[in-house]
Amino acid sequence: MTTVTVPAVKAEPTDAELMQWYRQMVLIRQFELRCAQSYQQQKIGGFCHLYVGQEAVAVGSIGAVRPDDYIITAYRDHGHAIARGMDIYPLFGELYGKRSGCSHGKGGSMHFFDAEKNFFGGHAIVGAHIPLAVGLGWAIKYRKQDRVALCYFGDGAINQGSFHEALNLAGLFKLPCIFLVENNGYGMGTHVHRASAVTDLKLRTADAYGIPGKDVDGMDCLAMYRMVRSAADYCRAGNGSIFLEVKTYRYRGHSMSDPQKYRTREEVAEFQKHDPIGRLEKILQEKRLLDDAKISAIADEIHREVEAAHEKADADPTPDLEDVWTDIYAQPFGPYR
Amino acid sequence: MPVIQMREALNQAMCEEMERDPDVFLMGEEVAEYDGAYKVSQGMLAKFGPMRVVDSPISECGFAGLGVGAAMVGMRPIIEFMTFSFSLVAFDQVVNNAPKVRHMSGGQLSVPIVFRGISGPGQQLGATHSWTVDAIYTHVPGLKVVIPSTPYDAKGLLKTAIRDNDPVIFLENESMYGNRGEVPEEEYLIEFGRADIKRPGTDCTVVGWGHTVLTAMAAAEELEKSHGINVEVIDLRTLRPMDLDSILTSVKKTGYCVTVEEGYPTCGVGAEIAAQVQQHCFDDLDNSVVRVAALDVPMPYSKPLLQHVVPGVERVAEAIKQAIYFQG
Numbered sequence: 064m065t066t067v068t069v070p071a072v073k074a075e076p077t078d079a080e081l082m083q084w085y086r087q088m089v090l091i092r093q094f095e096l097r098c099a100q101s102y103q104q105q106k107i108g109g110f111c112h113l114y115v116g117q118e119a120v121a122v123g124s125i126g127a128v129r130p131d132d133y134i135i136t137a138y139r140d141h142g143h144a145i146a147r148g149m150d151i152y153p154l155f156g157e158l159y160g161k162r163s164g165c166s167h168g169k170g171g172s173m174h175f176f177d178a179e180k181n182f183f184g185g186h187a188i189v190g191a192h193i194p195l196a197v198g199l200g201w202a203i204k205y206r207k208q209d210r211v212a213l214c215y216f217g218d219g220a221i222n223q224g225s226f227h228e229a230l231n232l233a234g235l236f237k238l239p240c241i242f243l244v245e246n247n248g249y250g251m252g253t254h255v256h257r258a259s260a261v262t263d264l265k266l267r268t269a270d271a272y273g274i275p276g277k278d279v280d281g282m283d284c285l286a287m288y289r290m291v292r293s294a295a296d297y298c299r300a301g302n303g304s305i306f307l308e309v310k311t312y313r314y315r316g317h318s319m320s321d322p323q324k325y326r327t328r329e330e331v332a333e334f335q336k337h338d339p340i341g342r343l344e345k346i347l348q349e350k351r352l353l354d355d356a357k358i359s360a361i362a363d364e365i366h367r368e369v370e371a372a373h374e375k376a377d378a379d380p381t382p383d384l385e386d387v388w389t390d391i392y393a394q395p396f397g398p399y400r
Numbered sequence: 401m402p403v404i405q406m407r408e409a410l411n412q413a414m415c416e417e418m419e420r421d422p423d424v425f426l427m428g429e430e431v432a433e434y435d436g437a438y439k440v441s442q443g444m445l446a447k448f449g450p451m452r453v454v455d456s457p458i459s460e461c462g463f464a465g466l467g468v469g470a471a472m473v474g475m476r477p478i479i480e481f482m483t484f485s486f487s488l489v490a491f492d493q494v495v496n497n498a499p500k501v502r503h504m505s506g507g508q509l510s511v512p513i514v515f516r517g518i519s520g521p522g523q524q525l526g527a528t529h530s531w532t533v534d535a536i537y538t539h540v541p542g543l544k545v546v547i548p549s550t551p552y553d554a555k556g557l558l559k560t561a562i563r564d565n566d567p568v569i570f571l572e573n574e575s576m577y578g579n580r581g582e583v584p585e586e587e588y589l590i591e592f593g594r595a596d597i598k599r600p601g602t603d604c605t606v607v608g609w610g611h612t613v614l615t616a617m618a619a620a621e622e623l624e625k626s627h628g629i630n631v632e633v634i635d636l637r638t639l640r641p642m643d644l645d646s647i648l649t650s651v652k653k654t655g656y657c658v659t660v661e662e663g664y665p666t667c668g669v670g671a672e673i674a675a676q677v678q679q680h681c682f683d684d685l686d687n688s689v690v691r692v693a694a695l696d697v698p699m700p701y702s703k704p705l706l707q708h709v710v711p712g713v714e715r716v717a718e719a720i721k722q723a724i725y726f727q728g
Contacts, residue, residue: 133473135469164506165506166504166505166506166508167506167507168506169503169504169506170504170505170506174504174505176504176505176506176508176509177508178505178508178509179508183469183472183509184501184504184505185504185505186497188492188496191465191492191493191496191497192465192497193465194461194462194463194464194465194466194468194469194493195465195466195468195469195472195497196469197462197465197466197469198465198466198467198468198469198470198471198472198475198477199469199470199472199473200469201466201469201470201475202469202470202473202474202475205425205451205470205475224461225461225462225465225492225493228459228461228462228463228465229462229465229466231457231459231462232456232457232459232462232463232466235457389507390502390503390505390506390507391499391502391503391541391542392502392542392544392566393502393510393564393565393566396593396641397641397644398642398644398676
């Protein structure tokens, strides 16, 4: 067994940061609930995977790194995009297939991107983006930059070959990558116990790839922040990569078309007792940063913000049909154009 | 003008581009300490060091994806597949990630990467190691596909590929690495989408790329010598983008067209060319387009069987005679 100590970080978030994260988590939740409605209204097509219940993972971890650190994720990407600071209007635009979308309506729910904010997607083949994260880490090391690459994926991804090839390379080349498996218990409808020979996921990379593994409560924003801060310090110091098993839970189905026959209502209700927004709310109330009136004022304000962005995007024009020929090559060419 | 081998021309192209751009690096199996499985990267580790000439584990999906990720932040990786038969292990990275990141991001990101290595039936390597992948990758929007037939073209095209802002599939051929040809010392680039008439002629247009240009040239020489048939050989050099204008201009002149490929006939590159030629030159054609391709079977090991499957000079010469109704 490889033993590596990852020192704990003392740095605590400021009150302003805590309040910002609270707002972000509420924003993600309301955004997702609006998406669920819009999906039912057939404003959103394709697959749509909601992040409800997992908000603390993206918010706490992205809150722990710097704006120039690289972020890449899988298809359940709405939460990460919002936590990274993407404006929700181009996200709605993307979901509604509009020209105003962050990818001009070519990507959809699973492919949010913001190059300027170092947010590299939004990738839909399970596990296929994990080697890309290793490439981001490679570029950081090659250019001797003080950066880390955060890579998110679900527990369904860790039995893909791409995961194992990627982690071997990251371990071999000692790249500054933080791999976060958001273990929400299910790869679509298959429980992790039915998919993984070793279900204590944090153990899977240390002996295999020399990448230390830790677990963290993904329903606790502060725990996420502390763990990722210390992981980022570890990576920045040139020690190589870290693997984090983030224990979380999604309240909604795998995607919008999931009847959820594989779990009980009681199981979902049990997890909702530890709701990440409720937990941060309690901390903020104890710190006297929030009271009931302020909670409802924030909720109303964010609701208005979400509705305004949704309405604006909904009214936007769809792309020109001629736009199918752009964004394929740096310079388009024939003969079929 | 210096006369050098194809592998030296490729080596020069990579070294020159690595000297001019610090973001270019080479990664692949055995490219560094072993000096390259086919010695294409010979001496490059000593010249550039282990961060820029990098041995990867046998992990095609992993290192192909690493290249795509690095390219997303502006690096210019050259990813060597020991053979493109092994690129199939990394197929998702090559066809799903490299050519679609620009599109899915609405043009926010580029993936300036080169995947290079050998493609083609090789020397009795059996069914899994003998892939000719040109049609497979030419099928994919977002990729460019390059396939040189001479040392001169190899160098100019590879330098262009490394500077290109899109993902490029660069197909080499094991049997051609030792082929020699003139390569100038001064720098030059060869633009994509420009075919080269390797042999002008008036009686029949023969379209080849990569190794089949050599087969077509040999067939043309033989027909000239034995029957006075004057064949025009067009080397496409890049399959995507494809220089259809050069093909169509030639067919309008000769009235006949033969395509030669080492891949399979079903949905092959020749099938695409035939469709384009019949669409644009219908009234100029004096016969249907004749396709020469590998027989539609997995590549066998046994030498006579393999030689029967892969089109050789004799089969091409016969196809040309058939195409122009030659009775001789």
